[in-house]
Amino acid sequence: MIAHLPILQVILPLMAAPLCLMLKRPQLVWVFALIASGLAFVVSVLLLQQVMTTGVISYELGGWQAPWGIEYRIDKLNAFLLLIISGISTIVLVAAQTSIEKEIPKDKHVYFYVLYLLSLTGMLGIVATGDAFNVFVFLEVSSLSAYALIAMGQKRQALWASYQYLIMGTIGATFILIGIGLMYQMTGTLNMYDLSQRLPEVAQTRTVFAAFAFVVVGVCLKLAMFPLHLWLPNAYTYAPSIVTAFFAATATKVAVYLLIRFTFSVFGVSFSFTTIPLETLFMALGLVGIFVASTSAIFQSNVKRLFAFSSIAQIGYMIVGFSLTTVTGLTATLLHLFNHALMKGAIFLALAAVIYRVGSVELTNLRGLGRQMPLTMAAIVIGGLSLIGVPLTVGFVSKWYLLIALIEEGLWPVAVLILLGSMLAVVYVWRIVEVAYFKEPLDKNVIVKEAPLSFLIPIWALVIANIYFGIDTRLSVQVAEAAAQSLFGGAL
């Protein structure tokens, strides 16, 4: 059983998805999906433990040997990612049943869970597999289900948002496919480890350059890296709240993973960063992204959209850390990946609770909620403080590492810019605080109750994680550091 963990990780939610259709009763399906996702989480914990003690796990699918058959290869980096994705997915699912009651018609509930599990399968698959073509397959699995999930949103704009994402996402996926095809053409292999061994021989060819360009741009599209982020705000705003919470905490993380995997492992550090000036380009785009997106966030009136822009800005921080191509920089990126999942998971779940009670998350709807829904709003405030990077929250830990990484490289001006960027976060978080705590409710006769427990438990689980991992940083820092070091060791 233990030997089959890597495939179990993916197959569990994959098999669970069609089984949902047989159960029919939404309540049952919810419990079933929760169990499936929970099991996936348990598997990921076991995997991480195993990887941290014994090193890389290689699993040959169907017993076919590696370069020919499909190989699942779990190292520290993707074990960490698997943990984040399955963990967040499980926590979010706890609130799903209550939330979709109000947002999705009853007859579609079962399909919601099917799609949710498929999307989860896709993300776990992308991360777990060691085969480049398999990446594309799972990317499509997760993306197609994502388009459908987003289209389930209450408002008609959801359809348009989904369509926008569909077009952009498909372009991205196609680019990745073209890139993979070109690599296959040059090396005759699809196995990532094998690719990393064979690519250096043919590195100086135009085909490999083209492959690299296609892959990076394709991944950046999925990543919503500035300036390829245009699909993200609408998708996050109009998707059902639960879907937003799930995707905001996981989907872009998967894309960051792909970026790191392709540049560091497959193409190799020397090719990605010395032959091509990716460093400067990413540093600049990351910084511009932080400022443009944070500034846009300040001017949003819809809180979901506000935090969608904030997500784009936070991706900027990850990109800046990534662009340093140092162990500390990459550690900072990986830490922020984990920490940002916790922050945004908490915030978007809390917003889902607000939508459940109030019906909308326009800023004016938040008036007076500080009193009416104290626990939910407190969660948003703590999540916001974490975004700002106040000490004792996870945001501080990743900011600290990013600053150290920048100063190590002597990039003082960039360090100042990063800090100024977090000041913009103060502004957009405090707009919400002021509305929620200082404004009287629009209609005093409407009594808004605190969110039900099915919301409060997952929300506060994430909020407590925000503080816990801000204080006890051993797990996250250790894993992130180990993963970053192994990436520079060149070992895939």
Add this chain to the structure above:
Amino acid sequence: MNLSLEVMLQLAIMLPLLSTFAIVATGKYPNIREGVTITTCLCLIYLVVNLYQGLLAGQAISAFWWELLPGLTISFDIEPLGMLFALIASFLWLVTTCYAIGYMRSHHEKNQTRFYLCFAVAIGAVMGLAFSANLFTLFIFYEVLTLSTYPLVTHAGTEKAKKGGRTYLGILLTTSIVFFLLAIVSTWFIAGTLDFKLGGIFADDVDKTIAGILLVLFVFGIGKAAIMPFHRWLPAAMVAPTPVSSLLHAVAVVKAGVFTVLKVCVFIFGLDLLAVLPTTQFLLYLAGASVLLASIIAMRQDNLKARLAYSTVSQLGYVTIGALLATSSGVIGSSMHIAMHAFGKITLFFCAGAILVSLHKSKISDMRGIGRQMPLTMIAFFIASLSIIGVPPAGGTWSKWYLMMGTIETEQFVLMVILMVSSLLNIAYLLPIPFHAFFPKLMSFKDAEQGVRPSSNIENTYTRAEIKEAPLPSLIAIVVTTLGCLMLFIYPQPLFELATAVLTGRE
């Protein structure tokens, strides 16, 4: 009780934080709730005094909580300067609570439970800050202090309070994150440690230019020290209820700022390094300018609390100057001034609040003749003013004496003149208030310029007025702090010993 000093140290930080649960639980019964606060205050004072005696006995008291990141710990260590700050803050917390009970009730403030809760958290943060063993721990409590006082500043919940709160939080968070955090990370990177150590933590061959830039970052980053141009938050914070202004914005928060500046100067840079940094002189003049400009602005304020706020900005400049002078008398003067100004300014704020509660007056121009109605309050105001100005028989004399000595020793004659001029300005903006209160017929400077004589019916109005002092708990608080000002003049010995011990380490 036989608690070890280590346990007491941790209790001193935890106790105010733990009391918040009791405060919330008893929120519906104001008397019990205030009882909880007072009991906590008393316990805290007991703990701090015990720690003080332990320190005097020469014991090393430290505690370790947690290693946040490799090498970065949350740990505590008691040294004289922190002890001094903790003693003042814990004692004045008790007095302020006493005052607040009278003030908040007679002013019919809402959300009193939240008020006492945030107050307790703030004091817990001050204790943590005072006892922190490294810059990292200090930074954490510094931020906790900022965030926990925000709801106090915006207590009224009005548009004005919201605006004030915005300035407050905006400046304090921006400076602390953009400058202070950057300075801390850089120090960590250059020195490899953040532990406070007498004589500084930088290597001897550290690049003077970079260290100089770091010093600027520190002084600007510690926004709570209110050096111009980052002082705007302090007047903005005056929208808070008076007990908040008095304890937090005359004692806890602002003193946390200058305390941090002193800590950084003495224990991160060390006086020897500080004296040779290229930016020290620039910062000294900046602080000097801050002292003078704030005094001048204070003269033009008609709102009493605003005038006191600018006066605080000016007095904080004194402490910063003392720290940057990098001599022992400078540091002694600064340390003592933290205490002296705390007692003086808290009294002044108490008086301002008392006047507001009893007579509903906040403008200085309306305060002519109120000495007849509030004689005790105005006498207290007079004595506290003397302490701020720095003349006998009030405690401020001593600290200003040492600060002056510091400027002479280092031959900073420009600064000496600035300090003297500022003292004159202090007289000009503080003393007229009690004078006019008792002698309404006296002309103000402004009236004299315009040739206006105060109308004769002022006297008629006020002779008939009855004595109308503040509620008893508030009045007791005023009397206690005023006596404190006098005591510090007559018996400054313990304070002086603590201040001298700052530079020699544990006795």
